[in-house]
Structure formats: C-alpha cells, structure tokens
Amino acid sequence: MEGFFKLRKHDTTIGREIMAGITTFVTMAYILFVNPQVLSATGMNESAVFFATSIGAGIITLLMGLFVNYPIALAPGMGLNAYFAVIAATHGGQMSWQTALGAVFISGIVFIILTVTKIRQLLVRAVPDSLKLAITVGIGLFITIIGLKIGDVMKMQFVGGQSTSYTPAPPHNMISNTDWLPVLGSLQNHATQLTLIGVFIIAIMMALRVPGAILIGILLTTVIGIPMGVTDLSGLQHPHFLPDFSNLAVGKLSLQGVLHYGIISSLFTFTFVELFDTFGTLVGTANKAGLLEGEDGEKRLGRAMLVDATGVSFGALLGTSTITAFVESGSGIAAGGRTGLTAVTTGILFLASLFLAPIALIVPDMATAPALIMVGVLMMGAVRNIDWDNMGLAIPAFLTIVLMPLTYSISNGIAVGFAAFVVINGILWLFRREHTKIHWLMWIIVVLAAWRYLMYYQQ
Structure with missing residues (x-):
C-alpha cells in the first residue's frame, strides 16, 4: 500500500x-x-x-x-x-x-x-x-426542469387560447390557439406530493450538511412513497x-x-x-x-x-x-x-x-426527481463567478443559461451563446477597438454551429 x-x-x-x-x-x-x-x-x-x-x-x-x-x-x-x-x-x-x-x-x-x-x-x-x-x-x-417534470411538479398544458387551472392567463397576444405552457402539477396528486416531500427532505439535510444527503433523501422518499401508493x-x-x-x-x-x-x-x-x-x-x-x-x-x-x-x-x-x-x-x-x-x-x-x-x-421517479432538482441547485452556484459587468461576456452567458432550459436543448444554448460572444466582441473590435479577446478556435466553433443549424432547417 x-x-x-x-x-x-x-x-x-x-x-x-x-x-x-x-x-x-x-x-x-x-x-x-x-x-x-x-x-x-x-x-x-x-x-x-x-x-x-x-x-x-x-x-x-x-x-x-x-x-x-x-x-x-x-x-x-x-x-x-x-x-x-x-x-x-x-x-x-x-x-x-x-x-x-x-x-x-x-x-x-x-x-x-x-x-x-x-x-x-x-x-x-x-x-x-x-x-x-x-x-x-x-x-x-x-x-x-427534468426533475420537475418527472416528479409531476410541472406539466405542459395545452392552452388553446384560454387560461389554465393553475396559472393566470397571459395576455392574449402572447399565445396562440395551439400553445403549450408550463403549469404547476396538482397538489392533490400523490406523485406531486411525494416529490415535494423529497425536495424538502434533501434540502433540509443539505442545509444541515449531512453527508450523503441526496442518497439518504432518495431512500427516505422511497419509503414514504410506500403508504402513499407511489x-x-x-x-x-x-x-x-x-x-x-x-x-x-x-x-x-x-x-x-x-x-x-x-x-x-x-x-x-x-x-x-x-x-x-x-x-x-x-x-x-x-x-x-x-x-x-x-x-x-x-x-x-x-x-x-x-x-x-x-x-x-x-x-x-x-x-x-x-x-x-x-x-x-x-x-x-x-x-x-x-x-x-x-x-x-x-x-x-x-x-x-x-x-x-x-x-x-x-x-420511483418521484424519489429521484428531488435529487435532480437539488443537483440543479448545486450547479447554479457557478453563476456568481460570471463577469456580469462586462456586457461582451454577460449577454452571451445569459443567452447560454436561459436557452438551454427554455429550448430544452444544451446544444442550442451553447451555439447561441458562443455566436453572441463572437458577434458582439467582433463588432466592438471594429468600432471601438475594445473587446474581450476572441480565440481563433471560437470562430471555427461558431461557423460549425451555424452550418449545423442551416443544414438542420433546410431538411
């Protein structure tokens, strides 16, 4: 040894x-x-x-x-x-x-x-x-979002131009007759209840710095789900x-x-x-x-x-x-x-x-869903180290963050964020000679990403 x-x-x-x-x-x-x-x-x-x-x-x-x-x-x-x-x-x-x-x-x-x-x-x-x-x-x-969906805390509901049971109706011009909107799951649903119980169990143990909080939370939620029929x-x-x-x-x-x-x-x-x-x-x-x-x-x-x-x-x-x-x-x-x-x-x-x-x-899914939600919390902590004062970095970073969950695609967020970085800082260099340095590989990555999307939408 x-x-x-x-x-x-x-x-x-x-x-x-x-x-x-x-x-x-x-x-x-x-x-x-x-x-x-x-x-x-x-x-x-x-x-x-x-x-x-x-x-x-x-x-x-x-x-x-x-x-x-x-x-x-x-x-x-x-x-x-x-x-x-x-x-x-x-x-x-x-x-x-x-x-x-x-x-x-x-x-x-x-x-x-x-x-x-x-x-x-x-x-x-x-x-x-x-x-x-x-x-x-x-x-x-x-x-x-994946955790919220598989745990029945969030659902996609067909709106059809009318308000939903769980959310106020958005302005009429913001939706069409064929829109799907995310809504809260019903608290009368045992699956939703169990997911929320799991979230609180893991959250409390993480706040108390209990080793293995996520694993313990999954096991406890599974046991609680037995009498609930989940x-x-x-x-x-x-x-x-x-x-x-x-x-x-x-x-x-x-x-x-x-x-x-x-x-x-x-x-x-x-x-x-x-x-x-x-x-x-x-x-x-x-x-x-x-x-x-x-x-x-x-x-x-x-x-x-x-x-x-x-x-x-x-x-x-x-x-x-x-x-x-x-x-x-x-x-x-x-x-x-x-x-x-x-x-x-x-x-x-x-x-x-x-x-x-x-x-x-x-x-059950409702015992693992809280783990997914809490993993999201842990990964969110990186946001504090992004340079939000530099708009040439902040805007691309923001687009990367929001487009991943909103378009349900990691690659979409990366592609748009990288393209925004190259375009914004490229224009800053042309007009003000002030910009965050753009590595030559970033240009190649953005060109490949643009080519991929152009080919995709031509199919």
Whole structure:
C-alpha cells in the first residue's frame, strides 16, 4: 500500500483513505438510482442501465486510482445523461438509444485524440471562463426542469387560447390557439406530493450538511412513497441478489446510425460539454487535494484526463451515457482522501452495488426527481463567478443559461451563446477597438454551429 499509493508522501493513512472512499461513494451513489430512471425515457431497460452504471463507474474509478493515484471517482454524469435522454427519447427523439450510444462512443474516441495531442488544453483556453460557467449553470437549470417534470411538479398544458387551472392567463397576444405552457402539477396528486416531500427532505439535510444527503433523501422518499401508493414493491415479491440482466445493452451501440443521422451535432455537444465539465472537475478537485504542484502534477493531470476520456467510450460499450469525473469527489477529499486508495475504495463499492439492484429498481421517479432538482441547485452556484459587468461576456452567458432550459436543448444554448460572444466582441473590435479577446478556435466553433443549424432547417 505504502509503496504503490505513496501514503506517507501525501501525509495520509490507509484508514483515512478508506473512510474517504466510503464518503465519496455515499455522496455520489444517487447516480445508481437516478441514471436508470433518466435513461429509461429512451426505452432502455432499467436493469441494463443499472448494470452499466455500476460496472462502468466501478472499473473506471478503479483505473483512476490505480493508474493516476488520484482520489477522484467517475460515473455517468448528470446533464450529459439528460441530453442523451432528450435526443434519444422514445417519443420525439432525434435518434434511437443505440445510435445515441454510438455518438457517445465516437465522442470518447475524439476525446482521447484531443487529450493525447493536447488540443484539449487549447480548446479549454479558447472559451472564456464566463461562458464555461454559463454552461454549468444552464445545464443545472435544464436538469431541474427534468426533475420537475418527472416528479409531476410541472406539466405542459395545452392552452388553446384560454387560461389554465393553475396559472393566470397571459395576455392574449402572447399565445396562440395551439400553445403549450408550463403549469404547476396538482397538489392533490400523490406523485406531486411525494416529490415535494423529497425536495424538502434533501434540502433540509443539505442545509444541515449531512453527508450523503441526496442518497439518504432518495431512500427516505422511497419509503414514504410506500403508504402513499407511489412506490411499487412488486419487484421484491421474488427476492434475489441480482436482477434479470438478460436485456443488457453491452455492445448494442450503433455506429452506422450515427453516420446516418449526422455526426457533427451530437458529437459536438457530447464532446464539448464533457470537455469543460471534466476539466473543471478534475482541476478543481485535484487542486483542492494539493495534487497539481510541479511537473509531476501536470503529468498526472494528463493521465487523469486520459482515463476520463477512456471512460466515455467504455461506458457507451457497456450501455450508458458519458462516464465522467464527479464533483462529489470533493467530499472524499474533504474527508482526508489524498491518493488513489480513496478511488479504489469507491470503485469497489460501486462494483459491490450490483447487489443493491433489486432495491434500486423499485425507487420511483418521484424519489429521484428531488435529487435532480437539488443537483440543479448545486450547479447554479457557478453563476456568481460570471463577469456580469462586462456586457461582451454577460449577454452571451445569459443567452447560454436561459436557452438551454427554455429550448430544452444544451446544444442550442451553447451555439447561441458562443455566436453572441463572437458577434458582439467582433463588432466592438471594429468600432471601438475594445473587446474581450476572441480565440481563433471560437470562430471555427461558431461557423460549425451555424452550418449545423442551416443544414438542420433546410431538411
């Protein structure tokens, strides 16, 4: 242990590292419950997604601990799984879930190439910090809306030019006879009641700084849902250690389908969002642990990026959305985790969680919806660091944030926000010679995004 993980060098002990790994697992284990629920909207089998989530998170986290010696855990990321579900939804999706897995797999290959060639670092420098933060905030709002919808707290109601039961009628000239508007769910609905109960449980525990608040909240909400008739226990009538994994999605991705539907749009979003999300998480958590100092720190960060990139394609092969570094790893670091032994402990617990599958699969949507809403709260905190005094940054950031949830598309928010940044600061340079510097890669990204939308609306 000492020779492999260099425990003394990092001023830590085996006991401390193991406890840190357990803390990290408890904090992020909610993904075992949430990911199957989110991806099931695409028609994927929940047992298959649970298997892919558990195995994928376990193996890649072990790789991070053994290959990089970092106390950072990885699992299918929130936000990217939401985007996956939207483009591959059973009703109205742009492509099948097999094709979406193919897009994730190819984006992982692209990610590996970008990491090895160090283009990844160049891309990170090209985008202003305010826009990176805006992407995080926008995804947080996007996740919150998904949570509100699956928890029946928010519904889309056909207006038909008349007022709804739950909201005042908007001015007549603001709606047409074929508009759908978001409205509040009925408080007489047990599903809505359970979601709101879950929100308050998690919110109170988070305010009290209870470790693993989200996971505990999901479990308590599930139990409360039993007498309310929302939690279905029929899956436990024939108890067994492992669920039926006969419908696994391992190797069922479709590469041909990706090429048929057009690879640029899906690849751009998967790769781009993963790029900045991972970079921020890895740098932030590693810096908190004091692991970025010196030349060795930079080399290890490069290896960590390579492991993360490998996890993207590996997760797609198993049958889940993008596997990425989790910001919840910071909880383990705060508990004293400084080496890969922390990650190894977390990885082993993820693999062992296969035996929790029968319990995980009875968790209702209304128990995971509060978790999505609270994850949105955590991601919203990045808004404070956006430069709101610089209109050349503030306006693009604002458009990025609001268009993601309002158009129900992460890629729309990124495309419009980036285009606004280039146009506004380009014009400022022409007339005032004052502007925020525009990296040449930003021009290329905006041109590609414009081309994508022009081709889309010509179809």
